Amino acid sequence: MTQMTFNTKTKVAIIANGKYQSKRLATKLFNTFRDADDFYLTKKNPDIVISIGGDGMLLSAFHMYEKQLDRVRFVGIHTGHLGFYTDYRDFEVDTLLENLYTDKGEKISYPILKVTVTLSNGHQITSRALNEATVKRIEKTMVADVVINDVKFERFRGDGISVSTPTGSTAYNKSLGGAILHPTIEALQLTEISSLNNRVFRTLGSSIIIPKKDKIEIIPKRLGSYVLSIDNKTYTHRNISKIEYKIDNKKISFVSTPSHTSFWERVKDSFIGEWDS
Structure with missing residues (x-):
């Protein structure tokens, strides 16, 4: 032997x-x-x-x-x-x-989220999320353009924005009123956090399901400090020029x-x- x-x-x-x-x-x-x-x-x-x-x-x-x-x-x-x-x-x-x-x-594999933060000085920070990534402005109402696959979709005003994976759709996303997605559906979900909707300001107001091939860009329109949460980690960045979200080319695998x-x-x-x- x-x-x-x-x-x-x-x-x-x-x-x-x-x-x-x-x-x-x-x-x-x-x-x-x-x-x-x-x-x-x-x-x-x-x-x-x-x-x-x-x-x-x-x-x-x-x-x-x-x-x-x-x-x-x-x-x-x-x-x-x-x-x-x-x-x-x-x-x-x-x-x-x-x-x-x-x-x-x-193994059983599920998609994860890739997040790329670009600061005003050009420096980029890349992270991965299993559940979701959220962005909020500290000082005042967050104002940001939402771009989906290079289409300028809306100008958001409110507390913040959450982008989740299918497995993360049952976490913070669900508490925001987002839909639950089966993890075999390789897609992102964008959900607004307390958006302002009135006669002057208007957003879609509902969560959006974005396919794997598309990307989401959040472009803040005001300088200042922003809180970015990646799953259970929280970071503060000043003067973010863009945040890009897309399905990562890697997956998490379970036994x-x-x-x-x-x-x-x-x-x-x-x-x-x-x-x-």
């Missing part, structure tokens, strides 16, 4: 939040993988990233490894109040381990196992729950 080496083992990273339950599960998984012949624990260039906590922890894990999306797959364990991205509850760790032992490398919950099952469990037929 040929002895297995580190090069043939599946490299696993375990990322957990600070909750007691998450730490306890992380310790259990660490001890299990440490003694396993088929796995190698490391946070450097892992094949699988196990996120323990909730959606916030999964977002953090995504951004930790967003430059390695071509090779890494994610799996989430839910120990919080809402786990839209998680396939396993805290009491299903043994099931997760069984599925990983029989894993054949299959495909028998426990992978369907999208509509996640939506039902998260927002509706059980109901009498």
Whole structure:
């Protein structure tokens, strides 16, 4: 029998939040993988990233490894109040381990968002978002031109604008009144945040679904400080000349196992729950 080496083992990273339950599960998984012949624990260039906590922890894990999306797959364990991205509850760790032992490398992939911010001095900042990216003006009402695929669509006035991915359509986008999109639909969704609509100022007022091939540009018309949120990270920039949004050429991939919950099952469990037929 040929002895297995580190090069043939599946490299696993375990990322957990600070909750007691998450730490306890992380310790259990660490001890299990440490003694396993088929796995190698490391946070450097892992094949699988196990996120323990909730959606916030999964977002953090995504951004930790967003430059390695071509090779890494994610799996989430839910120990919080809402786990839209998680396939396993805290009491299903043994099931997760069984599925990983029989894993054949299959994956389920979802589109993500690429955001490029151009400052007035020409400097560009590029980020990726799993859920959404929002922009708001700090001092006063935000005034910005919305350009869709080089068509000047509207002049927006209001609190801000959110652009979400299909998976992110169930997050902040939904609370703004946007539509829920199935993640197999590779599209962006633009949703206004408290727009001004009266006899003088007018915007479309509803969310807009934009196909993969198109891009969105937000061009602020006033100088000042703007708050840009990328998932669970927030940045402040002065004098933004343009923000461009489009579907990234990379995707996030999750471990495909028998426990992978369907999208509509996640939506039902998260927002509706059980109901009498």
